[in-house]
Amino acid sequence: KAGVTQTPRYLIKTRGQQVTLSCSPISGHRSVSWYQQTPGQGLQFLFEYFSETQRNKGNFPGRFSGRQFSNSRSEMNVSTLELGDSALYLCASSSPGNDYYGYTFGSGTRLTVV
Amino acid sequence: DQQVKQNSPSLSVQEGRISILNCDYTNSMFDYFLWYKKYPAEGPTFLISISSIKDKNEDGRFTVFLNKSAKHLSLHIVPSQPGDSAVYFCAARGNQGGKLIFGQGTELSVKP
Numbered sequence: 001k002a003g004v005t006q007t008p009r010y011l012i013k014t015r016g017q018q019v020t021l022s023c024s025p026i027s028g029h030r031s032v033s034w035y036q037q038t039p040g041q042g043l044q045f046l047f048e049y050f051s052e053t054q055r056n057k058g059n060f061p062g063r064f065s066g067r068q069f070s071n072s073r074s075e076m077n078v079s080t081l082e083l084g085d086s087a088l089y090l091c092a093s094s095s096p097g098n099d100y101y102g103y104t105f106g107s108g109t110r111l112t113v114v
Numbered sequence: 115d116q117q118v119k120q121n122s123p124s125l126s127v128q129e130g131r132i133s134i135l136n137c138d139y140t141n142s143m144f145d146y147f148l149w150y151k152k153y154p155a156e157g158p159t160f161l162i163s164i165s166s167i168k169d170k171n172e173d174g175r176f177t178v179f180l181n182k183s184a185k186h187l188s189l190h191i192v193p194s195q196p197g198d199s200a201v202y203f204c205a206a207r208g209n210q211g212g213k214l215i216f217g218q219g220t221e222l223s224v225k226p
Contacts, residue, residue, distance in 0.1 A: 103214060
């Protein structure tokens with residue numbers, strides 16, 4: 001079955017612009033989580049959605065937002081981009097009760113802010 | 115506050131030897147611990163996990179050890195192979211489900 005799909009794979013934006021990233025989870029998975037990866041910081045949790053509701057939120061400014069649609073697809077939006085937002089943004093999906101395997105990650109969207 | 119810490123940013127081992135990657139955590143309420151492996155330009159992939167009620171889990175060349183009193187877990191890879199060269203992340207999850215909290219990662223290099 002298809003894995004987690006993230007689009008686009010690469011993105012270059014100018015400081016001050018906004019960006020929307022998309023994530024399609026594994027079919028049947030209703031939970032989608034977003035992480036930011038930067039060198040030395042590991043994977044920083046952004047937010048988690050389950051059945052269109054935000055269930056958890058990390059310590060990121062309000063410029064970072066997300067949503068989930070009825071088909072479980074999710075988007076995250078970053079407004080007023082800053083140079084420090086340059087990172088790999090990873091989306092992961094999971095199925096309730098699948099504790100052993102945790103998340104299945106997509107390949108990520110590499111965002112570069114110039 | 116970093117609840118999951120991997121204090122070694124990098125590790126280099128010789129092919130055929132043992133690789134030991136370490137991870138410390140601060141929250142005693144974590145109930146599941148997982149290791150992920152990440153190659154450049156790819157997302158992390160699940161490697162092995164352990165429940166907090168166990169102290170060891172083995173899967174082929176990979177073994178994870180959990181020491182709850184020390185709040186420490188480790189991943190052993192025996193024997194190490196060049197294809198194991200990647201960044202390894204440990205992660206922990208609270209007992210009410212939900213988000214995984216990741217460490218900073220350790221870059222493993224296995225030299226032929």
